Structures are given as structure tokens and as C-alpha cells.
Amino acid sequence: MSKTIVVKIGTSSLTQPETGQLAISTIAILAETLSHLRRQGHQVILVSSGAVGVGCARLGLTERPKAIALKQAVAAVGQGRLIRVYDDLFTTLQQPIAQVLLTRSDLVERSRYLNIYNTFKELLELGVIPVVNENDTVAVEELKFGDNDTLSALVASLVHADWLFLLTDVDRLYSADPRFVPDAQPIALVSSIKELEELQVQTGTQGSQWGTGGMVTKISAARIATAAGVRTVITEGKCPQNIEKILQGEPIGTHFEPHLEPTSARKRWIAYGLVPSGKLYLDEGAVVAISQAGKSLLAAGITALAGEFDAQDAVLLCDSKGNEIARGIVNYSKAELQQICGRHSSEIPVILGYEGAETVVHRDNLVLT
CATH class of the missing domain: 2.30.130.10 (PUA domain)
Structure with a gap:
């Protein structure tokens, strides 16, 4: 049965941690996985970070810029290179893609919100995989999504997706950061976000050196997506092939169960689209x-x-x-x-x-x- 699937991959999964250079092998496996899902009849959207990280590597910068104007300039350098890499890989697999760059203001005005929905609808019906990113080149601080976890959840909500996959640098959610706490307990299923509060799950706010996210942004994204009836999974970005295994029922990653009675599209727009x-x-x-x-x-x-x-x-x-x-x-x-x-x-x-x-x-x- 055909599903609508949104996949978000973060900078930490797309790049080499030491240099910030693109992890081409990971991106190639991702392209193969998503192309295979398309051939099976699924509708697929990729939300990809990485423009600023790739721009930093291209310009020889040793750390992510903090000043908004410099970040926008670096994103302009990186975005073209990033989409070219995607297009080369997907073209080899005979899978057409489209670049979609969004800012928060695109979701604030109701008519633009609906226009974006119609664009996604047409692209998916054409068999295209939209590659979505925040338009860092023009987005101002007060109208930024803040991170692509939030963007991916809003896109999943907008297109009424069945699944949202958040690919990150750990294999699932843990009770504490497993990089620093050896006996941190893995969490396989979250029935409601309140469960995490009761378990007092520790979520670092900082992502990798090259990224902006952290586990807290993924939980916030899961809150948005599950309220829209979208099943959400956190899993390891270095193994994109896990997406297919999860769809086939393998117990991989952390699953967030969707709400049985999702809120209406208009109320989701009010809750998460507006600033x-x-x-x-x-x-x-x-x-x-x-x-x-x-x-x-x-x-x-x-x-x-x-x-x-x-x-x-x-x-x-x-x-x-x-x-x-x-x-x-x-x-x-x-x-x-x-x-x-x-x-x-x-x-x-x-x-x-x-x-x-x-x-x-x-x-x-x-x-x-």
C-alpha cells in the first residue's frame, strides 16, 4: 500500500565530523533507498540540512558562522553544491528530484501555505522527490524554523504524511546521552511525549559542530508530527537503508505513536505555522x-x-x-x-x-x- 514518507537527514549524518566534507557514501545509500521506495509506489519527500556545513567546507571555514549575514552567504555557496550532489546521484538512478527552499513566512500566510501544499501535491503525483531545505540565504532570524527537524515535521503535517523519519547521529532515543553515560537505556516506543517527561529523559540541546539540532529538537518535531497523525521515527543517519527495514516491521529506532484523532489542518497551521x-x-x-x-x-x-x-x-x-x-x-x-x-x-x-x-x-x- 502506497505511503507518503518524509525523511529528514541532518548535517551530522551528511558530513564527515572531522572536516565537514560531504559523506558521499551515506548520501549515495540514501539516494538508493529513497529511489527504491519511489519505485515501490511510495511518495517521498527529503528534508536535507547541510547547506551551511557544505559552504563552510567549500570556503575552508573551521567552524559554523554565528553572524546571520555570514551564515546566509555561506548557505548560498553550499546550497548549490549540495543540490548538485543530490541531482547527480538521483539522476544516475533515473529518479527526478526538485529543489524546494522554504522560509517560515511561507507558512504564515494561509494562501501561501496552501500554495506550497499544492506544489508538493503536483511534484509527488509526477513521481518527483522534492528535496527541501530552509532558505538560509534569505531567512531572517525571527522568521526562521530554527532547525530542519521542525521544518520536516511541518512538511509532514502539511502533506498529511504517514511516516516521518528523523535520521540523526544516534540509533535511537536514550534515557541519557549514550556518548557520555555508558548505561543509558534505549527507548523503543513513545506513546505520548508526556512519557518522556515522566521518565525525565535528558536531551542535549546542542547538535554536532556542523549542525544546529539536538535530541530536544527531534522530540519537538515528533510532538508536531504525531499531533498531525504522522508516525515518527528517530534512527541512525549513517544507515539510511534502515528506513525500508522499519517499514517492513523491524524494531529499529525509537517510534513515536501518532495521535488517533489528529487536529485539523487549519488548527495545525495556527499551532505550528504561525509565529x-x-x-x-x-x-x-x-x-x-x-x-x-x-x-x-x-x-x-x-x-x-x-x-x-x-x-x-x-x-x-x-x-x-x-x-x-x-x-x-x-x-x-x-x-x-x-x-x-x-x-x-x-x-x-x-x-x-x-x-x-x-x-x-x-x-x-x-x-x-
Whole structure:
């Protein structure tokens, strides 16, 4: 049965750790594996890191640049070389590919979000493997995905994928970093992300010298993907052939079970596609009404505001301690909300001088996080 499969490979798997040069043998095996999956009838998307790392190697830089302008310049050098290597290998296997470069702003606007979906749909129907990366050359810091783990999860959510494979430099998730803790316990199956919190799994935030990710970003990606109903697997990037073995049922890697009732595409866009501009702090009654009763947010339940936002911007909804409980699209600007927060809905027309929305965030535009 045909499946839609998203595969993310990180810089640590694509490059030699000592030099930052491309690990051609790994990339060749990856190309063979993905081409074979296409011939079996599966739809495949590859999310590939490596542009900055390859650019560093090409320019003789000994460490990843931190300044955004230099990083963008290095990415411009590396991206062309990276896609050429992929195209040469996939062409040898008679498998067409396409380069897709995305920034966070492509997902923020609903019409562009849908356009990207339609592009992926057409490419997959043509039998093409899209090779996706963040457009590091133009992405500004506040509109970056931050890492390709997050990008791959958002792509998997967007295309309604069946599987997301996160290829990394360890064979699975462990209770602690196995590089430093010899008796770290392997974790084969995660039914919910809360399990990891209960196990107090230690996740390093730093990736390799050449990459940006760490295990914490992969768990965050799994949270996004599983909420969309996508089964997610963390496995070793140096062995891309494991993807086929896992699809055949072999117990390799760490599997994150998908939610049985995934959230709607629109609510996933609100939760993960939009970049929140502000925060609304809620009283206990509002928190209960939203999180337990599925109600809309009213002005009476808001105790404080933070950030700068206009009507129809995305905001975080937080409890009194600042813990995020939900995200939503707000019906009022900050200036308007400063006048009406804590007040009853019937008072809003008198305070503002015009008939506003009854809700600050309607439940249809609100998603629990």
C-alpha cells in the first residue's frame, strides 16, 4: 500500500565530523533507498540540512558562522553544491528530484501555505522527490524554523504524511546521552511525549559542530508530527537503508505513536505555522473554560498582555504563571485589548465606541498546545 514518507537527514549524518566534507557514501545509500521506495509506489519527500556545513567546507571555514549575514552567504555557496550532489546521484538512478527552499513566512500566510501544499501535491503525483531545505540565504532570524527537524515535521503535517523519519547521529532515543553515560537505556516506543517527561529523559540541546539540532529538537518535531497523525521515527543517519527495514516491521529506532484523532489542518497551521506576536495572560476560570470545556476566550478572562500585535495576529494564551496552554488568532489589537481586558462582553461597544467581536479568540481559531 502506497505511503507518503518524509525523511529528514541532518548535517551530522551528511558530513564527515572531522572536516565537514560531504559523506558521499551515506548520501549515495540514501539516494538508493529513497529511489527504491519511489519505485515501490511510495511518495517521498527529503528534508536535507547541510547547506551551511557544505559552504563552510567549500570556503575552508573551521567552524559554523554565528553572524546571520555570514551564515546566509555561506548557505548560498553550499546550497548549490549540495543540490548538485543530490541531482547527480538521483539522476544516475533515473529518479527526478526538485529543489524546494522554504522560509517560515511561507507558512504564515494561509494562501501561501496552501500554495506550497499544492506544489508538493503536483511534484509527488509526477513521481518527483522534492528535496527541501530552509532558505538560509534569505531567512531572517525571527522568521526562521530554527532547525530542519521542525521544518520536516511541518512538511509532514502539511502533506498529511504517514511516516516521518528523523535520521540523526544516534540509533535511537536514550534515557541519557549514550556518548557520555555508558548505561543509558534505549527507548523503543513513545506513546505520548508526556512519557518522556515522566521518565525525565535528558536531551542535549546542542547538535554536532556542523549542525544546529539536538535530541530536544527531534522530540519537538515528533510532538508536531504525531499531533498531525504522522508516525515518527528517530534512527541512525549513517544507515539510511534502515528506513525500508522499519517499514517492513523491524524494531529499529525509537517510534513515536501518532495521535488517533489528529487536529485539523487549519488548527495545525495556527499551532505550528504561525509565529505568535504577543501573549495573553488568563485567569483560572478562563484557563479551565478553554482547556477543559473547549470554550472561546472572552475579554473578562484576560488579566495582562505582552508583546505587540494587531487584530488577526497569532498570540500565545498563558496561565497566570506564564505557562503556554494554547495559541490562537486574536480578534483585537493590543491597544483595543488594553481597554477591554477583564471587562464583560456587553461592555465592549460602550468602551470602544463601536461593535466589536464578542470573543477575543474564537474557539474555531484556538488550539490547545
